Amino acid sequence: MRSILVTGGNGGLGLGIARYFLDHDSDARLWLGVRSNRGHAEALASGFPGRCRVIDLEVTNPDAWKAAVETIVETDGRLDVLVNNAGMHRDCLLAAMPDEAWHSVISSNLDAVFHGCRAVVTPMMRQRFGRIINIASLSAVLPPLGQTNYAAAKAGVVALGQTLAKEVARAGITVNSVLPGFIETDALGDMDEEARKNAKRGIPMRRFGKPEEVAAAVYFLASSDASYVTGAALKIDGGIF
Structure with missing residues (x-):
């Protein structure tokens, strides 16, 4: 039995990873970390009784991380995989960006990954095994206009993962980052048809990705087959560059 925690468990990408x-x-037992809205997560869990559970987890709160990890370890006896998927963006040109937009995005995307990694490293070191997969973004390496906050946070996620990978390598723990491009989830819901067409023109494959295509990469990185892959930053973007 593998015990797996996926944060952002009520969103399209988190649900896609969990279902995969x-x-x-x-043998997988999934824990879907959610902040408040539990609807989609509860629906998925109901379809896999005994194998999928929803757990309250405010990812920006270190105490919430401690409580969630303790609950999982007490219930399953271990925690094998952490997928840091939760995040948000508030796009705005830097000159007009409110302080709160900067701090909230850094907190939700970068601080949350720090709190999560710190919370799971100790139990993973005790069991001499662990897989940490941080969902970053293509914005980390190809930042668009209006995302100084989000791009900085996601670039920090990649650097954090590369550094942590070196610190825990001898303990049997791998740490990798996945950098999705345009993926068909609710996050793209605000794009109008013309914006979607323009975005696809910039993708060599001329289409958006699917959550299961990201999930397949996460699944591999969480497996024993990826035991020599650590500190990597894997783009999943249809060949944008």
Whole structure:
């Protein structure tokens, strides 16, 4: 049995990652970390009784991380995989960006990953095994206009993962980052048809990715087959560059 925690468990990408594990690993037990809205997460969990649970987790709160990890370890006896997927963006040109927009995005995307990694490293070191996969973004390496806050946070996630990978390598723990480009989730819901067409023109494959295509990469990085892959930053973007 593998115990797996996916944060942002009520969003399209988090749900896609969780379902991929549930569909492809009969021994997987999924924990969906959610902040408040539990609807989609509860619906997925109800379809996999005994194998999928929803747990309250405010990812910007270190005490919430401590409580969640303790609950998982007490219940399952271990925690094998952490997928740091929760995040948000508030796009705005820097000259007009409110302080709160900067701090909230850094907190939700970068501080949350720090709190999560710190919370799971100790139990993973005790069991001499662990897989940490941080969902960053293509914005980390190809930042667009209006995302100084988000791009800085996601670039920090990549650097954090590369540094942590060196610190825990001898303990049997790998740490990798996944950098999705345009993925068909609710996050793209605000794009009008013309914006979607323009975005696809910039993608060599001329389409957006699917959550399961990101999930497949996460699944591999969480497996024993990826035991020599650590500190990597894997782009999943249809070949944008």
